[in-house]
Amino acid sequence: METIDYAQARRMVADALARAAGEYGRPICAAACDAQGFLLAFARADGAPVRSIALSQGKAYSAARMGVGTDAFLARLHRENIPASYFCDPALTALPGGAVVKNAAGRLLGAVGISGLAPEEDQAIADLLAASLDTH
Known part of the structure; x- marks a missing residue:
């Protein structure tokens, strides 16, 4: 398997919205992308903040x-005392809530x-989804 496929991406997005509603009682936005960072699936739950679409x-993408994960990227920026702009990609964010699927x-x-x-809640859901996806 070279990258996650559309069906896997859709499942992750649907699972994310269900987890947020079930565990936190709040609506979210969820996105899944391929190994190059290109969007495969996205959903915005009813009532989710509009700003959360791009976030x-x-x-x-950043993960x-x-x-x-974006939490690890944030830790690196703090540890090395550098801004994300040093990576010459204006689309990068270090806000927690992004996780890689391997x-x-x-x-x-x-x-x-x-x-x-909350950032740590976003990250917890992202990490759980990334770890639970069957990639074999």
């Missing part, structure tokens, strides 16, 4: 392009981005 997509060998297959909850 969820940016988090998925895929950087090869790590296969059993550790190869990057895509990413998921969540927005609409």
Whole structure:
């Protein structure tokens, strides 16, 4: 498998909205992209903040392009005391809520981005989805 496919991306997005509603009682936006960061699936739950549309997509893109979760990217920026702009990609964000999807060998297959909850809650859902996707 080179990248996640459309069906997997749709399942992750649907699972994200269901988890947010069930565990947090709040609407979110969820995005899934392929290994290059290109959007495959997106959904905005009824009542989710409009700003979360771009944020969820940016988090998925950033995780895929950087090869790590956006929480890890944020930690790197703080640790190295550098701004995200140093990476010459204005679409990158280090807001927590993006997670990479990898296969059993550790190869990057895509990413998921969540927005609409507190940053640590967005990240928890993204991490759970990325870890639970069957990539075999």
